[in-house]
Amino acid sequence: MNAQHTAEPQSVRDREIRAEQSHLDRVYLRLEEKIHEAEFLMDDASKRGQVGTPGALAERDAQVFRAGIHLNRLNSEFEDFLFGRIDLLEGKTGERGPDGAYISVEPADGALREATDTDANGNGGTGTVKIADIAETLHIGRLGVLDADYTPLVIDWRAPAAAPFYRATPVAPGRVVRRRVIRSKGRRVHSVEDDLLRPEATARLDGEALAVVGDGALMAALGQARGHTMRDIVASIQAEQDEVIRAPAASVTEVEGGPGTGKTAVALHRAAYLLYQDRRRYAGGILIVSPTPLLVSYTEGVLPSLGEEGQVAIRALGSLAQETAGATATTYDAQRVARVKGSARMVKVLRKAARGALDMGLRAPVPERLRVVAFGARVELDATELAAVRQQVLGGTAPVNLMRPRARKLLLDALWDKSGARRRHDDPELAAELRAGFDEDIAGEDDFTAFLEAWWPEVTPRQVLGAMADESRLARWARRVLRPAEVRTLARALAARLTPLGEGELSVHDIALLDELRTLLGTPARPRKREADPLDQLSGLEELTTAADRDAGARRAYQGPGGGAQERTEYAHVIVDEAQDLTPMQWRMVARRGRHATWTIVGDPAQSSWTDPDEAAAARDEALGKRPRRRFELTVNYRNPAELAVLADRVLALAMPGTAPPRAVRSTGVEPGFTVAGDDLGASVREAAAQLLEEVEGTVGVVVAMARREEARGWLAGLGERIVALGSLEAKGLEYDASLVVSPAQIADESPAGLRTLYVALTRATQRLEVLSTAADLPDETGAPDLLRAD
Numbered sequence: 001m002n003a004q005h006t007a008e009p010q011s012v013r014d015r016e017i018r019a020e021q022s023h024l025d026r027v028y029l030r031l032e033e034k035i036h037e038a039e040f041l042m043d044d045a046s047k048r049g050q051v052g053t054p055g056a057l058a059e060r061d062a063q064v065f066r067a068g069i070h071l072n073r074l075n076s077e078f079e080d081f082l083f084g085r086i087d088l089l090e091g092k093t094g095e096r097g098p099d100g101a102y103i104s105v106e107p108a109d110g111a112l113r114e115a116t117d118t119d120a121n122g123n124g125g126t127g128t129v130k131i132a133d134i135a136e137t138l139h140i141g142r143l144g145v146l147d148a149d150y151t152p153l154v155i156d157w158r159a160p161a162a163a164p165f166y167r168a169t170p171v172a173p174g175r176v177v178r179r180r181v182i183r184s185k186g187r188r189v190h191s192v193e194d195d196l197l198r199p200e201a202t203a204r205l206d207g208e209a210l211a212v213v214g215d216g217a218l219m220a221a222l223g224q225a226r227g228h229t230m231r232d233i234v235a236s237i238q239a240e241q242d243e244v245i246r247a248p249a250a251s252v253t254e255v256e257g258g259p260g261t262g263k264t265a266v267a268l269h270r271a272a273y274l275l276y277q278d279r280r281r282y283a284g285g286i287l288i289v290s291p292t293p294l295l296v297s298y299t300e301g302v303l304p305s306l307g308e309e310g311q312v313a314i315r316a317l318g319s320l321a322q323e324t325a326g327a328t329a330t331t332y333d334a335q336r337v338a339r340v341k342g343s344a345r346m347v348k349v350l351r352k353a354a355r356g357a358l359d360m361g362l363r364a365p366v367p368e369r370l371r372v373v374a375f376g377a378r379v380e381l382d383a384t385e386l387a388a389v390r391q392q393v394l395g396g397t398a399p400v401n402l403m404r405p406r407a408r409k410l411l412l413d414a415l416w417d418k419s420g421a422r423r424r425h426d427d428p429e430l431a432a433e434l435r436a437g438f439d440e441d442i443a444g445e446d447d448f449t450a451f452l453e454a455w456w457p458e459v460t461p462r463q464v465l466g467a468m469a470d471e472s473r474l475a476r477w478a479r480r481v482l483r484p485a486e487v488r489t490l491a492r493a494l495a496a497r498l499t500p501l502g503e504g505e506l507s508v509h510d511i512a513l514l515d516e517l518r519t520l521l522g523t524p525a526r527p528r529k530r531e532a533d534p535l536d537q538l539s540g541l542e543e544l545t546t547a548a549d550r551d552a553g554a555r556r557a558y559q560g561p562g563g564g565a566q567e568r569t570e571y572a573h574v575i576v577d578e579a580q581d582l583t584p585m586q587w588r589m590v591a592r593r594g595r596h597a598t599w600t601i602v603g604d605p606a607q608s609s610w611t612d613p614d615e616a617a618a619a620r621d622e623a624l625g626k627r628p629r630r631r632f633e634l635t636v637n638y639r640n641p642a643e644l645a646v647l648a649d650r651v652l653a654l655a656m657p658g659t660a661p662p663r664a665v666r667s668t669g670v671e672p673g674f675t676v677a678g679d680d681l682g683a684s685v686r687e688a689a690a691q692l693l694e695e696v697e698g699t700v701g702v703v704v705a706m707a708r709r710e711e712a713r714g715w716l717a718g719l720g721e722r723i724v725a726l727g728s729l730e731a732k733g734l735e736y737d738a739s740l741v742v743s744p745a746q747i748a749d750e751s752p753a754g755l756r757t758l759y760v761a762l763t764r765a766t767q768r769l770e771v772l773s774t775a776a777d778l779p780d781e782t783g784a785p786d787l788l789r790a791d
């Protein structure tokens, strides 16, 4: 990807920067005009009173807010609004896209012509050269901008015409002769970096030789120091990544790749691409599922920087059921607890628990007999008869809380039988009349209503979870599904946090259980205030009365979850990041949010912390159903320098023998460092961490075993904002300039998936990696722990 010419004179560089600057000036001039237009539109529309038909008003409101959104995007401070340029040969066809650019990928016949070198450079000579005359120049940016005469000033990076910027290679250059990355800040162009894709030809633009400047944009991008948030990679997306980003939305796009291959980056850019490509369809929302809140906060700035936020919700697994279960969690269970809670076998246990909870008298004691007076006589159902009725009701398939009408009906049947009234009439019509009167009498009795409420109470998911904390009860519900040791582990873990009614702090894995329970239990319909559907402007209008109300309604419609207002329970597209880590129960929870969705799934089996990959794969297959799948692989590691990747590759060979590691493209010349901790581990960690802070400009991540997480925070207290302590499972997806991995052996021993977790820990750094061993690591004389040695 490096440019072929690096020793260009300063004057050429300056001239090229000036040329791009004047283009950027034109772009900003045009943007200002558009901003004025949008402001005028908004102002004009809001001045008009509430006149016209509801349809016209709705249309007007929608227009105002579309203009508002556009205005916001234009006003956003983009660091590099314009970042690319391609100089192209004439295309095979003259077809233009909606943005005014020619869309053909292949050059026209004769676009490259042979000439004598006299033609080429005017010096005279005898040989022939190829001449590439530039026929079209496109500038690529975060949004498309058309000039007043509709010529494209900037092409949106997601438009088909921009694809060659990412896809062209010297082997398959298509029409691209020169690709340029433009770096700017605010309104100033700072530098340009070129790749020449047809080095064999003499390229000319307006009769002049085409200049080539710089050392390659990708390497420049990768060398920059990190902050605590991810940056977009829009200026340097690589061809294999671009294929994923622009893959057709239909069905399931599955992407695998090692650490640092850009899976998360690609997933985020894909969300922006899908919205651009079919905004109407994705008005149904895009959900991005992330393993941890840390990864959510690390990545959530990327979409706004790409001009997209409204329709995309990025959620950690612990917050996924917030809208429905009203709960979020950030606490982790011990691995052996998580293994039970995450297993697909829990579905059977929960099904029994949801039904069994009815019998538990959660709010009031469950009545053991039902007594009513019918036709002047007392009729009674005893405990055995009631149990039989309950069994019969539960024979249905509806969610438990929605079975109460059926329970009512079957109780009345049982009472009717018991009353002997059935035998009084042979005539069916009279019998039916009598029965109707019987039902009306009894159902109208307060005692009967009170009985029904106590005997078939409404049960909440939390109550069931709380009820499962009782070991003997859980053993009954989990019979032949969980082993006794698993029952004990689960019951104790639940009892440690929850009251018998399920109040208390939930763990991340509890959320998937609650969500499953919510489906099993169902929510009975309650009369409630109708709310306007924020997506439907017309129905919104029926509800909203004043202009201000309509403003708020329409704003909600366009803001989406990012704006905090719109909470969906189903989405049009679901993107799963770090998919290798979803437990079977979490797959079920995610699947419920994408029943009609198309999907993008990115992950790396070698980084999986789930112990039973087959069980997870089966759950994933079930979630995706019969949708066709399209698989992609990412092969280049952009994060770790080669010197560090070697170390991680050794662990990969132990964790997943035979797996090919991704290819690291950078080298820093700095080898990883090894130290053996002294007697005071905390002091050793602090010292090594402080040293790294001195050595790198950006961030430092200190990764410890989960059991040491809290302790480690204390060790690093006061070292400043550039440093973070992380439990090994929290390090997923994150990236630091330097990382310190504390006791690889302890991380590896913490769970059956420990080696894979260690692989994650070792692949977080962009510059420096330091490993601190303890005696448990069996370090050699250089301090290198046993697990990381070459032999």
Ligand SMILES: Nc1ncnc2c1ncn2[C@@H]1O[C@H](COP(=O)(O)OP(=O)(O)OP(=O)(O)O)[C@@H](O)[C@H]1O
Binding pocket: 218, 221, 222, 231, 232, 233, 236, 237, 238, 241, 257, 258, 259, 260, 261, 262, 263, 264, 265, 266, 604, 607, 638, 639, 732, 733, 734, 735, 763
């Ligand atoms: N084309 C690119 N240009 C510039 N930087 C890139 C490119 N692709 C990836 N990167 C950078 O490489 C780093 C790793 O990317 P990302 O976090 O998306 O990888 P990942 O595959 O999700 O890694 P992991 O599996 O470890 O979570 C990020 O800093 C990202 O910005």
